[in-house]
Amino acid sequence: MLNRFSFKNLHVGRGEILKDVLRKTIDVAVQKFGAEYAEVRAQKLFKTMLTLKEERVEATKQGIENGVALRVLVNGAWGFASVGTLNTETLANAASDACKMAKAASSRLKKPIKLAEAKAVEDKVSMKPKKDPSKIPIEDKISTTLSMSEIILGYDSRIKSCTIDYLDLTGRTHFMNNEGTYIEQDNLYVWSRLLATAVETGVFTYSREEIGSTAGYEVFDIETPEIVGKRVAERAVKQLKAKPPKGGANPAILGPNVVGVFVHEAFGHLAEADLTLSGSVLLDKLGKKIASDIVTFYDDGSIEGAFGSFKYDDEGIPTQKTLLVKDGVIVGLMHNRDTAQKFNAKLTGNARAEDFRFEPIIRMRNTFIEPKDYSFEELLEDVKFGYYLKNFRGGQANLDGTFQVGIQEAYEIVNGEMGASIRNASISGNTLETLLKVDAVGKDFELWPGRCGKGQTAFVCDGGSHVRVKEVLVGGSA
Amino acid sequence: MVALKQEEIQGLAEKAVNLAQKRGIDEAEAFVYQGLTTNVIIERGQIARSSRIVDRGLGIRAIVNKAIGFSYTNMLESEAVIEETVLKALRSAKAGKPDKDWHGLPTKRAYPSVTGTYDNKIVELSSEDLVKIASTMLDAAEKSDRRIFPIDGEAGASYLCKAIANSNGVEGFDQGTIIECSLATIAKAEGEVTPVCFEFNIERKYDLKPEWVGKEAARLAASALKAKRTKTKNDSVIFTQFALQQLFYFTLINAVKADYVQREQSVFKGKIGKKVASEVLTICDDGLLDSGIRTWKFDDEGVPQQKTPIIAKGILRNFIYDNYAAKKEGKESTGNASRAGYLSTPTLEATNFHIMPGKKSPEELVSGLREGLLVNYLQGAHSSNPASGEFSVVATPAWKIRDGEVDYATKGAMLAGNIFQVLADISELANNERKIGQLVVPWVLVENVKVVGK
Numbered sequence: 001m002l003n004r005f006s007f008k009n010l011h012v013g014r015g016e017i018l019k020d021v022l023r024k025t026i027d028v029a030v031q032k033f034g035a036e037y038a039e040v041r042a043q044k045l046f047k048t049m050l051t052l053k054e055e056r057v058e059a060t061k062q063g064i065e066n067g068v069a070l071r072v073l074v075n076g077a078w079g080f081a082s083v084g085t086l087n088t089e090t091l092a093n094a095a096s097d098a099c100k101m102a103k104a105a106s107s108r109l110k111k112p113i114k115l116a117e118a119k120a121v122e123d124k125v126s127m128k129p130k131k132d133p134s135k136i137p138i139e140d141k142i143s144t145t146l147s148m149s150e151i152i153l154g155y156d157s158r159i160k161s162c163t164i165d166y167l168d169l170t171g172r173t174h175f176m177n178n179e180g181t182y183i184e185q186d187n188l189y190v191w192s193r194l195l196a197t198a199v200e201t202g203v204f205t206y207s208r209e210e211i212g213s214t215a216g217y218e219v220f221d222i223e224t225p226e227i228v229g230k231r232v233a234e235r236a237v238k239q240l241k242a243k244p245p246k247g248g249a250n251p252a253i254l255g256p257n258v259v260g261v262f263v264h265e266a267f268g269h270l271a272e273a274d275l276t277l278s279g280s281v282l283l284d285k286l287g288k289k290i291a292s293d294i295v296t297f298y299d300d301g302s303i304e305g306a307f308g309s310f311k312y313d314d315e316g317i318p319t320q321k322t323l324l325v326k327d328g329v330i331v332g333l334m335h336n337r338d339t340a341q342k343f344n345a346k347l348t349g350n351a352r353a354e355d356f357r358f359e360p361i362i363r364m365r366n367t368f369i370e371p372k373d374y375s376f377e378e379l380l381e382d383v384k385f386g387y388y389l390k391n392f393r394g395g396q397a398n399l400d401g402t403f404q405v406g407i408q409e410a411y412e413i414v415n416g417e418m419g420a421s422i423r424n425a426s427i428s429g430n431t432l433e434t435l436l437k438v439d440a441v442g443k444d445f446e447l448w449p450g451r452c453g454k455g456q457t458a459f460v461c462d463g464g465s466h467v468r469v470k471e472v473l474v475g476g477s478a
Numbered sequence: 479m480v481a482l483k484q485e486e487i488q489g490l491a492e493k494a495v496n497l498a499q500k501r502g503i504d505e506a507e508a509f510v511y512q513g514l515t516t517n518v519i520i521e522r523g524q525i526a527r528s529s530r531i532v533d534r535g536l537g538i539r540a541i542v543n544k545a546i547g548f549s550y551t552n553m554l555e556s557e558a559v560i561e562e563t564v565l566k567a568l569r570s571a572k573a574g575k576p577d578k579d580w581h582g583l584p585t586k587r588a589y590p591s592v593t594g595t596y597d598n599k600i601v602e603l604s605s606e607d608l609v610k611i612a613s614t615m616l617d618a619a620e621k622s623d624r625r626i627f628p629i630d631g632e633a634g635a636s637y638l639c640k641a642i643a644n645s646n647g648v649e650g651f652d653q654g655t656i657i658e659c660s661l662a663t664i665a666k667a668e669g670e671v672t673p674v675c676f677e678f679n680i681e682r683k684y685d686l687k688p689e690w691v692g693k694e695a696a697r698l699a700a701s702a703l704k705a706k707r708t709k710t711k712n713d714s715v716i717f718t719q720f721a722l723q724q725l726f727y728f729t730l731i732n733a734v735k736a737d738y739v740q741r742e743q744s745v746f747k748g749k750i751g752k753k754v755a756s757e758v759l760t761i762c763d764d765g766l767l768d769s770g771i772r773t774w775k776f777d778d779e780g781v782p783q784q785k786t787p788i789i790a791k792g793i794l795r796n797f798i799y800d801n802y803a804a805k806k807e808g809k810e811s812t813g814n815a816s817r818a819g820y821l822s823t824p825t826l827e828a829t830n831f832h833i834m835p836g837k838k839s840p841e842e843l844v845s846g847l848r849e850g851l852l853v854n855y856l857q858g859a860h861s862s863n864p865a866s867g868e869f870s871v872v873a874t875p876a877w878k879i880r881d882g883e884v885d886y887a888t889k890g891a892m893l894a895g896n897i898f899q900v901l902a903d904i905s906e907l908a909n910n911e912r913k914i915g916q917l918v919v920p921w922v923l924v925e926n927v928k929v930v931g932k
């Protein structure tokens with residue numbers, strides 16, 4: 001067989017040859033088609049995936065892929081091409097395709113797209129995990145996930161099913177643009193999701209947890225199968241005896257996990273500058289007070305090992321800790337080079353693409369509320385009747401600020417004490433109205449990993465501290 | 479990047495199976511997928527981008543001692559990588575654990591013919607043609623109401639093909655086309671911003687209505703202005719296709735999947751032949767529906783697609799099966815295996831989940847109500863309890879119906895209930911069915927839904 005090469009070489013080697021191919025591709029766009037801007041993002045990615053249903057390994061999966069995303073700006077419009085190859089000739093054709101498409105799109109352009117200036121960077125970013133997932137034998141990954149499943153199923157006979165998904169992704173991204181930036185950056189993600197269902201006399205309950213890290217396989221030394229498995233199982237069983245909430249507006253304490261999804265969904269998306277420009281309610285609120293004084297939000301891509309962290313974004317911009325809301329006033333948005341130019345704002349490094357099949361778009365990283373000074377007991381004290389919303393199931397928001405967060409674990413609060421367990425609650429309301437009703441922020445801090453969909457998937461974290469809200473609409477199935 | 483031809487795609491699948499058999503794998507299956515997609519994208523009121531994505535690759539399932547290994551790659555030019563991919567599948571299988579319920583890959587069965595799934599005109603569309611479609615849609619929206627703002631949208635054309643081969647002699651190739659356009663709008667007036675309103679059209683043949691999409695997206699947003707709060711009460715609710723898709727995707731569709739039933743995650747367990755819904759409800763999973771978005775000759779493990787009755791006049795008739803779930807019960811697969819291209823192993827999915835329409839027009843459905851709610855879109859449906867069917871979602875946009883007419887837009891109303899109770903409380907279906915995701919469905923009127931307002 002010709003050109004037999006090992007996968008190891010493919011992973012780390014051939015850097016210089018690839019760099020040359022990428023430069024040639026950019027030259028085609030700039031010199032032949034007069035692109036104002038051109039970038040290429042080449043990736044080689046390795047994945048291991050497992051799906052377990054109960055104690056059955058449904059399939060053990062491994063994949064290898066490579067490809068290039070090419071983005072050009074011609075006459076003020078974007079052209080994008082994605083191909084699953086590193087072949088020089090194919091890439092030259094893709095560059096010409098991208099330029100022609102940009103031209104076609106530009107025919108109806110009213111306002112040409114311009115990019116904020118960025119400093120050229122040359123860098124090589126290597127990940128140094130204590131436990132590199134690509135070096136852990138697949139048998140070990142199977143045994144870790146199998147123990148999760150055993151712990152869940154062994155917890156209680158009313159647990160009827162569990163599904164465990166596991167993914168690790170390693171590889172390298174090579175980014176080059178026509179402004180002199182060239183970055184080689186390792187990719188490393190480890191993720192797992194645990195689902196359990198319990199059944200008792202016609203009541204079905206459901207519980208979910210996710211684990212996610214950019215540090216390495218060592219995440220399972222902290223979030224061990226025992227700890228996470230028990231958390232999932234316990235919740236599914238507890239809910240069997242839980243009652244639905246009475247609908248209506250009530251005071252509520254949101255746990256860091258629920259605060260996180262609120263900060264992410266209800267506020268964060270509105271502060272993604274592309275969505276802000278698309279008419280989010282924040283557009284005419286910049287520099288104004290939108291939340292009570294104790295509310296400060298960050299989106300931070302620099303937290304070591306967190307699921308939403310990276311060094312450079314997919315436009316080659318360094319990541320940073322971005323202040324979004326300071327003491328209740330909105331002071332910043334999350335940008336890519338296009339929106340930073342439109343707002344005349346500093347670059348924040350929020351442009352992310354799932355892989356070479358996708359264009360970079362504005363995404364969150366690790367988004368949270370800054371802790372203040374309340375203990376959990378102090379938060380509870382003043383609540384006569386309300387809810388403690390501990391763990392979320394899903395959330396969604398709209399540009400007008402309407403949000404909904406489904407809750408998988410909640411309790412009543414009666415006279416400052418934790419009360420009965422509540423099933424299938426959800427909260428909803430208007431983001432801005434709700435932010436002004438935040439009346440106390442806790443001193444604890446937790447970040448929770450998750451995946452966010454905006455036409456493509458991004459790995460993120462969100463969280464912060466416990467937060468008390470004077471009033472939020474609590475709905476639940478009757 | 480040019481498309482690989484049928485012979486090349488099929489050749490790859492067969493080669494991979496042959497390589498696997500030489501390595502002493504008990505059973506092997508190769509799935510090759512190719513997708514070419516061109517899009518023109520509208521951003522904040524203008525056409526700003528165009529993209530072309532070529533994605534193709536090979537996924538191999540290898541079975542050794544009833545343990546299943548899977549491996550994929552998109553590096554199809556390299557013989558060495560294809561061989562390595564086969565080896566990885568083999569190694570994965572050996573690392574895995576035997577599954578006592580594994581009773582072999584599908585065997586060869588004749589494939590049916592399907593209609594309305596491929597149109598050469600779509601394959602030949604250029605980005606200039608798509609710019610025209612997007613412009614028509616955008617112009618139609620902007621002309622119809624000055625208070626509306628198109629925030630994003632697109633016009634896209636795709637050519638998709640797939641080939642399958644396995645060690646039981648199954649082999650097949652099918653190709654199809656998809657064309658679509660969509661527009662999301664909001665309306666702004668006197669400091670009020672509406673929720674995002676969305677309209678789209680998706681077809682397998684080149685028969686698209688961009689002007690209608692533009693007008694409708696604008697009309698929806700404009701009519702969502704001047705929203706008012708509603709009271710908490712039990713109300714008659716008309717769900718449009720969008721709302722139904724969101725409501726059913728995580729609940730009803732899962733409940734009829736055989737694997738959910740086998741794993742005690744479905745409230746329909748043991749209910750075949752029993753009444754599970756209102757008698758006005760009849761549903762088929764129709765993998766052969768003319769021009770259906772998910773119509774193919776065979777599913778993603780090479781089993782012929784078919785039409786399966788699910789609910790007939792409220793009585794539960796069948797569950798849907800893939801090869802694994804079927805053989806576990808000694809049955810035949812209903813052709814419901816589905817994959818995310820070459821990147822995944824098959825999972826059990828509905829094809830075209832066809833909810834049979836009624837006789838009344840949507841206008842007649844509205845005019846028959848003294849009081850009610852017309853719900854276009856639900857927020858948070860993915861946070862419902864998929865096992866029990868309990869949901870608690872925001873209806874936005876939604877409109878209050880009074881004395882047989884759509885009166886005003888509502889703000890922040892939540893709907894709460896159980897999807898399986900909803901099925902029992904369906905009183906009428908309109909005659910306006912359309913394709914949306916996995917569903918083909920008309921507007922549906924449901925009685926006695928709990929609306930939580932303020």
